[in-house]
Amino acid sequence: xxxxxxxxxxxxxxxxxxxxxxxxxxxxxxxxxxxxxxxxxxxxxxxxxxxxxxxxxxxxxxxxxxxxxxxxxxxxxxxxxxxxxxxxxxxxxxxxxxxxxxxxxxxxxxxxxxxxxxxxxxxxxxxxxxxxxxxxxxxxxxxxxxxxxxxxxxxxxxxxxxxxxxxxxxxxxxxxxxxxxxxxxxxxxxxxxxxxxxxxxxxxxxxxxxxxxxxxxxxxxxxxxxxxxxxxxxxxxxxxxxxxxxxxxxxxxxxxxxxxxxxxxxxxxxxxxxxxxxxxxxxxxxxxxxxxxxxxxxxxxxxxxxxxxxxxxxxxxxxxxxxxxxx
Amino acid sequence: xxxxxxxxxxxxxxxxxxxxxxxxxxxxxxxxxxxxxxxxxxxxxxxxxxxxxxxxxxxxxxxxxxxxxxxxxxxxxxxxxxxxxxxxxxxxxxxxxxxxxxxxxxxxxxxxxxxxxxxxxxxxxxxxxxxxxxxxxxxxxxxxxxxxxxxxxxxxxxxxxxxxxxxxxxxxxxxxxxxxxxxxxxxxxxxxxxxxxxxxxxxxxxxxxxxxxxxxxxxxxxxxxxxxxxxxxxxxxxxxxxxxxxxxxxxxxxxxxxxxxxxxxxxxxxxxxxxxxxxxxxxxxxxxxxxxxxxxxxxxxxxxxxxxxxxxxxxxxxxxxxxxxxxxxxxxxxxxxxxxxxxxxxxxxxxxxxxxxxxxxxxxxxxxxxxxxxxxxxxxxxxxxxxxxxxxxxxxxxxxxxxxxxxxxxxxxxxxxxxxxxxxxxxxxxxxxxxxxxxxxxxxxxxxxxxxxxxxxxxxxxxxxxxxxxxxxxxxxxxxxxxxxxxxxxxxxxxxxxxxxxxxxxxxxxxxxxxxxxxxxxxxxxxxxxxxxxxxxxxxxxxxx
Numbered sequence: 001x002x003x004x005x006x007x008x009x010x011x012x013x014x015x016x017x018x019x020x021x022x023x024x025x026x027x028x029x030x031x032x033x034x035x036x037x038x039x040x041x042x043x044x045x046x047x048x049x050x051x052x053x054x055x056x057x058x059x060x061x062x063x064x065x066x067x068x069x070x071x072x073x074x075x076x077x078x079x080x081x082x083x084x085x086x087x088x089x090x091x092x093x094x095x096x097x098x099x100x101x102x103x104x105x106x107x108x109x110x111x112x113x114x115x116x117x118x119x120x121x122x123x124x125x126x127x128x129x130x131x132x133x134x135x136x137x138x139x140x141x142x143x144x145x146x147x148x149x150x151x152x153x154x155x156x157x158x159x160x161x162x163x164x165x166x167x168x169x170x171x172x173x174x175x176x177x178x179x180x181x182x183x184x185x186x187x188x189x190x191x192x193x194x195x196x197x198x199x200x201x202x203x204x205x206x207x208x209x210x211x212x213x214x215x216x217x218x219x220x221x222x223x224x225x226x227x228x229x230x231x232x233x234x235x236x237x238x239x240x241x242x243x244x245x246x247x248x249x250x251x252x253x254x255x256x257x258x259x260x261x262x263x264x265x266x267x268x269x270x271x272x273x274x275x276x277x278x279x280x281x282x283x284x285x286x287x288x289x290x291x292x293x294x295x296x297x298x299x300x301x302x303x304x305x306x307x308x309x310x311x312x313x314x315x316x317x318x319x320x321x322x323x324x325x326x327x
Numbered sequence: 328x329x330x331x332x333x334x335x336x337x338x339x340x341x342x343x344x345x346x347x348x349x350x351x352x353x354x355x356x357x358x359x360x361x362x363x364x365x366x367x368x369x370x371x372x373x374x375x376x377x378x379x380x381x382x383x384x385x386x387x388x389x390x391x392x393x394x395x396x397x398x399x400x401x402x403x404x405x406x407x408x409x410x411x412x413x414x415x416x417x418x419x420x421x422x423x424x425x426x427x428x429x430x431x432x433x434x435x436x437x438x439x440x441x442x443x444x445x446x447x448x449x450x451x452x453x454x455x456x457x458x459x460x461x462x463x464x465x466x467x468x469x470x471x472x473x474x475x476x477x478x479x480x481x482x483x484x485x486x487x488x489x490x491x492x493x494x495x496x497x498x499x500x501x502x503x504x505x506x507x508x509x510x511x512x513x514x515x516x517x518x519x520x521x522x523x524x525x526x527x528x529x530x531x532x533x534x535x536x537x538x539x540x541x542x543x544x545x546x547x548x549x550x551x552x553x554x555x556x557x558x559x560x561x562x563x564x565x566x567x568x569x570x571x572x573x574x575x576x577x578x579x580x581x582x583x584x585x586x587x588x589x590x591x592x593x594x595x596x597x598x599x600x601x602x603x604x605x606x607x608x609x610x611x612x613x614x615x616x617x618x619x620x621x622x623x624x625x626x627x628x629x630x631x632x633x634x635x636x637x638x639x640x641x642x643x644x645x646x647x648x649x650x651x652x653x654x655x656x657x658x659x660x661x662x663x664x665x666x667x668x669x670x671x672x673x674x675x676x677x678x679x680x681x682x683x684x685x686x687x688x689x690x691x692x693x694x695x696x697x698x699x700x701x702x703x704x705x706x707x708x709x710x711x712x713x714x715x716x717x718x719x720x721x722x723x724x725x726x727x728x729x730x731x732x733x734x735x736x737x738x739x740x741x742x743x744x745x746x747x748x749x750x751x752x753x754x755x756x757x758x759x760x761x762x763x764x765x766x767x768x769x770x771x772x773x774x775x776x777x778x779x780x781x782x783x784x785x786x787x788x789x790x791x792x793x794x795x796x797x798x799x800x801x802x803x804x805x806x807x808x809x810x811x812x813x814x815x816x817x818x819x820x821x822x823x824x825x826x827x828x829x830x831x832x833x834x835x836x837x838x839x840x841x842x843x844x845x846x847x848x849x850x851x852x853x854x855x856x857x858x859x860x861x862x863x864x865x866x867x868x869x870x871x872x
Contacts, residue, residue, distance in 0.1 A: 036733045048458035050779050056453035087370040089508035170559030175529040175552040274559035
């Protein structure tokens, strides 16, 4: 209990620091939202429009940094994230909620899949060192993980959608499909997500395999494993409950963090595949100096990462009695 | 373990098989899909006074009083107004409003809606994107006529009032509490299309069956997908899924034109991309330096190498050719061309001495400048590099600095730069609009203050006077005479150096549709992001029999 409370205290302090930095850093950027907006038009609107946009965005309403900071804290506490200037006049909350399901479905599912698959492959190849599985899979996926993501993604678009025509090359669904909970739309959306999902898994899996395999090898030399063997336990039981359970511990925090980062989206994936998600929105908010949107996204990432770490700490405490005792 | 892998493989293959059947263009013969990367997903807002979404509703839902063709020196076509006339020494503009036009909700359109629209812009300056009320005195209705009174003669403002201001319905907008933050997610307009459905990824427009131009539009559905990056948008064009493109496509002949005999493109030049020269810089304020630079830049090399030949080379007068060729003074255009020997001669005559390959001012300052440009525009980065090489060859050192677009714009608007590689000025139906945005010092601001135009801080009372004189005359011959004098100022004083001519990006597929804008028949600016022109284009499109 004391362990959990101390972790909670740490959580609150980190959250405050993150929220404050979140407020300050965007404001150190040069320019303002109205100028960024004009830049986006590339000369398609009358230069005089700058004046109108300044009025609409209220960029000349000089408010002191201190009062803006307290207004910001108050708004966060009440869950008000304001109006997005990128998607003016839509609210930040509405825009984020629209993009989030796409990201959660794609990046969330692939993160879990990469972790599960990677851990399983690492487990098996660590257990059967020198076998065919160990000789083939870890080196293969370590190599694919080292590929620059955008290169792999472009290559797979070229091969699987342009040359072979198996998958659509971009978007979340076909533009002529009507969005809704019906079979046509769902299969279309799934079909559009396969290529981005595969590229994410292929690039993310290697790290999990490598760490899991190494942990496995270390754990297998421990006395309790030798003890289990001596007791004549079935090999799969030793693999899962003796070696595997201990080998996975160091990976849990890493997995929790990557789960937390899921809500940040995957900027490169969404950019290359023109996939509608939060990661791209993030980039947009920075380019357009859209403080409200930027702060909401940063906050969302910070909170989920912190929560995920908290959850991982608790999970480790449950899986590993030693941490509890020390706490 | 093995079973899991097999299962996953099976799921993957099934999905792949499903996908295989579905690929291929599923758009019917009476639909057009637009491919235009705007770098954003759709907000599904259509407020025509919100500059970030107006291009999605102005032209399709909302319409203008008179259409002005920017590729035919401002040729007018009556639209919601059946005619117009200038009077009172070009200080009164009177429109006769068309009868028989209906809003898409069935209510009749009238002159009262026109007056209401302009009152709305007066009441909410945040909506007045073209600053109409900086020149307007009053807007009044008299039966089916609407009279605009101006503070001073304002002939060029015809373009902004007649062509660039969307007319909205009084019965809808008068009940809106805050029009500035009004989303307008189901716009009611007079135009040929209505919004049928919208998601962040695609907007679907449906034909307005009771449109006032009878029998039009011929295309039932318009799809406008959102693209956040260039490559997927280009791919849609190459694969034929999209028929109308407004894209920069590298190596277009191989990537696009060679894919189908029906794929065509045309890039009409509309506005200059230029080197802005900060006139307040102590060294650059010396005319000899600016002149040497103008002679030192090989514009056709920049065009060929930096811009793949898509953007033709400019000339120093600032007149974009061939779009505005009949405004061009050919003698002036030839006066300042690529001539490195002459460039060096000019600085030598001004008393500059070369040291370590770089000229120095008589008081010992090297001719060494930084030129800012936008790092994200790969073609401009390449072009700026060639400009820098050209200038180095004549003993002027230029360091190109690639900035993010917001840092760049902030520096240009506030005058914190020496040289800038830029195409910020807005195109208009005649060359006057661009020249005014480059030269009119009353649109500028001191260094450190945000300038809406004239970013190089050029100031000459005689030029300002010419710009104001143009505003007072509707006479074509006089307008031409004034523009020639402005060309003279561009050549004599080198406030900026036009390098290449920025174009409207335009690709079109003639497989299932006809009626496209072509070089031979430029009835509208053909880029989908130009409004209200895209509405005019959609009205011309027809399915092929």
